[in-house]
Amino acid sequence: MTLKPLYKEKPSEPAKSDWLQEGFEHIWLPYTQMQDAALPLPVVDAYGCRIKLADGRELIDGISSWWSVCHGYKHQYIVDAIKNQTQQLSHVMFGGLASEPAYTLAKRLVEISPDGLSRVFFSDSGSVAVEVAMKMAVQYWRNKNNRNKTKLISFHNAYHGDTMGAMSVSDDDDWIHKVFKGYGPEQIRFAVPDENTLEQLAKNVAAIKDSAAAIIIEPLVQGAGGFKFHSPLILKEIYEIAKKNDLLFIADEIATGFGRTGTMFACEQAGVTPDIMCLGKALTGGYLGLAATLATEDIFTAFLSDDYGSAFMHGPTYMGNPLACAAANASLDLFAREPRLDQIEKIQRLLLSELEICRELEIVKDVRVKGAIGVVELKETDWKKIKQAREKFIEMGVWLRPFGNVFYIMPPFTISTEELEQLTAATYSVLKD
Numbered sequence: 001m002t003l004k005p006l007y008k009e010k011p012s013e014p015a016k017s018d019w020l021q022e023g024f025e026h027i028w029l030p031y032t033q034m035q036d037a038a039l040p041l042p043v044v045d046a047y048g049c050r051i052k053l054a055d056g057r058e059l060i061d062g063i064s065s066w067w068s069v070c071h072g073y074k075h076q077y078i079v080d081a082i083k084n085q086t087q088q089l090s091h092v093m094f095g096g097l098a099s100e101p102a103y104t105l106a107k108r109l110v111e112i113s114p115d116g117l118s119r120v121f122f123s124d125s126g127s128v129a130v131e132v133a134m135k136m137a138v139q140y141w142r143n144k145n146n147r148n149k150t151k152l153i154s155f156h157n158a159y160h161g162d163t164m165g166a167m168s169v170s171d172d173d174d175w176i177h178k179v180f181k182g183y184g185p186e187q188i189r190f191a192v193p194d195e196n197t198l199e200q201l202a203k204n205v206a207a208i209k210d211s212a213a214a215i216i217i218e219p220l221v222q223g224a225g226g227f228k229f230h231s232p233l234i235l236k237e238i239y240e241i242a243k244k245n246d247l248l249f250i251a252d253e254i255a256t257g258f259g260r261t262g263t264m265f266a267c268e269q270a271g272v273t274p275d276i277m278c279l280g281k282a283l284t285g286g287y288l289g290l291a292a293t294l295a296t297e298d299i300f301t302a303f304l305s306d307d308y309g310s311a312f313m314h315g316p317t318y319m320g321n322p323l324a325c326a327a328a329n330a331s332l333d334l335f336a337r338e339p340r341l342d343q344i345e346k347i348q349r350l351l352l353s354e355l356e357i358c359r360e361l362e363i364v365k366d367v368r369v370k371g372a373i374g375v376v377e378l379k380e381t382d383w384k385k386i387k388q389a390r391e392k393f394i395e396m397g398v399w400l401r402p403f404g405n406v407f408y409i410m411p412p413f414t415i416s417t418e419e420l421e422q423l424t425a426a427t428y429s430v431l432k433d
């Protein structure tokens, strides 16, 4: 296999060991056609909003490492929290044994999440948090002796993860999930409605409510499935449709949670409390893998019984890992202590004013901003050009990775005005060319 580095300059200092080249022969990259896969950029350090490469160059991060690193890299407060926890207790199983960071975190998550959510089930990745939510929803009805309500209602352009259940509720026509179309549990998908199609959705849902367990949605912003937005009003209406039809309402806040859309959780803007809520990504500030599925007391109570079989049957090995939970507790401290929501508001203002200029470009279909999410959607998808754009961004010293027909910026909330302006300027410049 020929290896094509993304950049031309040779590393200024010879690498001490060739871990990259040697390891690359054995690595299988995500979402990548390996036949002509470019060699990833070797990273030797990251701090604040900067990613430092082995050749000494630095990239300004506009992706927050898949939207997780919300306080920037190497934040000393989180680093210390993890270090201290390592010296205390790195891991212990969650069955029969308890560790302080997880129990403290559960209490804190309930305190900051929409009123009514009261129980926390920990797992280690967002996809699993979604699987857990789906199993909870189906078993909720089974525990109530209803075995017909099994289907999940989801939406076009949804992305809920890459495991089997999560795929079944994601858009099955997108580039990530297409190959598995028709495999796995069969669910029901509708378009996210607008004011004109709400009534139709209400009718469609009413027609299938007896076989449906829940509606699952990414509130306000659909992420990897195309970065489509809907208003708090629409979200509220979808919630009402779920309630009217005796369906559970699952909010997948894995991408939107922890401030990304301008409030701590996107559901707040619609004033709704989901029956089940999934968290992940920025939960630990992006330092360690951790996810959580929150449920209301109503959901939880449906699992209480003299019959052991009514209990929730799930339990990831690394559930409630103390290191990850210590990082999450530290991250919550930072949200309380540092002006994150103000920073997000400032990012929103800057993205709105700086990306607007992209709208005048012939190839651009739409420009939209919500919280610390800036999106430029193109009229067409051309993967060859997307690849060129990715290379151009690196040459310009920014880390942005458009995909499909979408260019997006989701920076760490701690990004400076100058750094953010470099991201928006690079976006315009690359689109213009």
Ligand SMILES: *Cc1c(COP(=O)(O)O)cnc(C)c1O
Pocket (backbone or CB within 6 Å): 125, 126, 127, 128, 130, 159, 160, 161, 162, 218, 223, 224, 252, 253, 254, 255, 256, 280, 281
């Ligand atoms: C990333 C994401 C997931 C999956 O999380 P993983 O940790 O990658 O498994 C699920 N839902 C949404 C909305 C996401 O953005």
